[in-house]
Structure formats: structure tokens, C-alpha cells
Amino acid sequence: MYKLKIYLEESQKNKARIRDLKKSYNLKPFSMSMGLFFFQQFVGIGAVLFNMTLIFQSVGFDLSETMSTIIVGVVQVLALVPSVILMDITGRKILLIGSAIFMIFSEGALGLYFYFADHNPSVAENVSWLPLASLIIYILAFNVGFGPIPWLMAGELFSPEIKDLCISIATMFNWIFCFVVTVTFEPLQDLLHDYGVYWMYGGICILSLLFSIFIVFETKGKTLSEINAHFGSPSGAERNEDKTVSISAIT
Structure with a gap:
């Protein structure tokens, strides 16, 4: 018990502070993690999910909020299985790249539909299936890559003494990003029209693709x-060795 008390006291002493994020070897993975959480929200997932019923209604699908939620839930569950399997086969980076590519095309296609709906309704009628197909592909792509992987990598990037601090800050900003995307969706619709909003999110998906490739x-x-x-x-190596020795001493 005495040794355990000493170990816990040492752990408290080694607990990270905000100033520790200034160290380059902490700041680099933290910045990468924050970038992933930024793109996780600003590719538009919050706006799409919270406004799914309105989107379906605007393209002629008169679905209740319950049915819209069911559709989204089924698609998310279907995406979970390949995500779990592929994550340790292809790696995180490949899934992020693939996720970004499919989201670019799906949001581009969604914007194209709404552009035709405003400027050439006869063409929009001929491709009335496009919004639903685009949304399904978009949600699948998001839940294979940019949905789960930022959380997974947040647990992998940081040493134990700074992990809690980094994940706490990242989680806080993740919800702030979600809030900003959600509350700005309708004002952006008024400003840019529906097609402009989805093309804007598609442009952010392009940035997320470049981020995934190069960063x-x-x-x-x-x-x-x-x-x-x-x-x-x-x-890095010495830290893990020291922890192993400390734990061994306690046991």
C-alpha cells in the first residue's frame, strides 16, 4: 500500500499542465488531433444529421423525423462493421483519405442536385434519386473514416501523462465545432443557397483530404x-521503460 501511495503521488507530480503543450513533441500530435476534430465537424455532418428531415422534404421525400432517424441509424450501423475490420488492415490514414474522397463526390453531387432544382427543375426531376443516394454514401463514408478515427487516434498519439489533458481540450472544441456548424447551416442556406452550402462543405472535404495525405x-x-x-x-522509449519498472516495483 505504501509503494502504491508513492506511485500515485509521483503520477500526480507528472500530470501535464497547459504549458506542456508548448513543447514541440506534444504540440505536433495535439495540432494533428485538433485538425482531425475540426474536419470531423466542418465537413458538415452535424448540419446534415440535424436537418435530415428538412433535406428529405425539400427534395420531395415526405419522411417523418422518426423515419429519417431510422435511415441514418441503419446506415451508421452498416458503416461500423467495415470500419472496425478495415481500421487495422488498411490503417487509419487510408480510411481517412477514402472517407474524404467519397464525401467530396457525395456532397458535390448533392449540391449539383440542388443547383438543378433551382435552375433547371426538369433535370432535377430526372435525377430525383440523387439526393438520397448522395446522403447514404456521405454518411457511410463519414462513419468509416472521419467519424471514428479522430477519436481512435486521440487515444494513440499522446503519452499517458498528457493524454487526459489533450483529449479533454479536443473534446471541448469538438462540441464547439459541432455547435458552430449546426447553428450556421440555415443562415448559410439563405446566403449561399442549398447547393452553395453543400459545395462549401465539399470544399472543406478537399482540405480534409490534403490534411490526411500530407499531415x-x-x-x-x-x-x-x-x-x-x-x-x-x-x-519516448525511456518513459515507457520507467513506467514498467515502477509498476513492477509496486506489484
Whole structure:
């Protein structure tokens, strides 16, 4: 018990502070994680989900809020299975890239439909299936990549002493991003029209694709020491060894 008390006291002493984020080997993975959470929300998922009933009604599908929720739930469940299987086969980065690509095309197609609905209704009538197909592909793509992976990588990128702090801050900003996207959806519709809003989200998806290609570090199959070393931690391996020794001493 005495040794355990000492270990817990040492853990409290080693607990990270905000100033520790200024260290480059903490700031780099933290910035990457924040970027993932930013794109997770600003690709428009909150606006799409919270306004699903309005979207269906605007294209002629008179679905109740309950039915819209059921459709979204089924699609999300269907996306969960391949996501879990592929995450440790293809890696996180590939899934993020694929997710971004499919979201670009689905939101581009959704915007195209609404553009035709405003400027050439006869064409829109001929492709009345396009909005529903685009939404299904969009939700599938999001839930395979940008839905779960930012949370997964947040648990992989940080050393134990700073993980709680980083994830707490990232979670707070994630909900702020969600709130901003949701409350700005209707004002943006008035300003840019429906097609403009979806093309704007599609443009952000392009940025998320570039971010995934050039910034995201693949964590699949890598140990915490290797991840720390990639970001320049001076003692990634030593930190893990010290923890192992401390735990062994207690037991």
C-alpha cells in the first residue's frame, strides 16, 4: 500500500499542465488531433444529421423525423462493421483519405442536385434519386473514416501523462465545432443557397483530404515509443521503460 501511495503521488507530480503543450513533441500530435476534430465537424455532418428531415422534404421525400432517424441509424450501423475490420488492415490514414474522397463526390453531387432544382427543375426531376443516394454514401463514408478515427487516434498519439489533458481540450472544441456548424447551416442556406452550402462543405472535404495525405501520421502497428519518437519526444522509449519498472516495483 505504501509503494502504491508513492506511485500515485509521483503520477500526480507528472500530470501535464497547459504549458506542456508548448513543447514541440506534444504540440505536433495535439495540432494533428485538433485538425482531425475540426474536419470531423466542418465537413458538415452535424448540419446534415440535424436537418435530415428538412433535406428529405425539400427534395420531395415526405419522411417523418422518426423515419429519417431510422435511415441514418441503419446506415451508421452498416458503416461500423467495415470500419472496425478495415481500421487495422488498411490503417487509419487510408480510411481517412477514402472517407474524404467519397464525401467530396457525395456532397458535390448533392449540391449539383440542388443547383438543378433551382435552375433547371426538369433535370432535377430526372435525377430525383440523387439526393438520397448522395446522403447514404456521405454518411457511410463519414462513419468509416472521419467519424471514428479522430477519436481512435486521440487515444494513440499522446503519452499517458498528457493524454487526459489533450483529449479533454479536443473534446471541448469538438462540441464547439459541432455547435458552430449546426447553428450556421440555415443562415448559410439563405446566403449561399442549398447547393452553395453543400459545395462549401465539399470544399472543406478537399482540405480534409490534403490534411490526411500530407499531415496525418499513420499510427497503425506502431508503439507509443515509435509515435513519440516521430514527433520528436526526447524520451519516448525511456518513459515507457520507467513506467514498467515502477509498476513492477509496486506489484
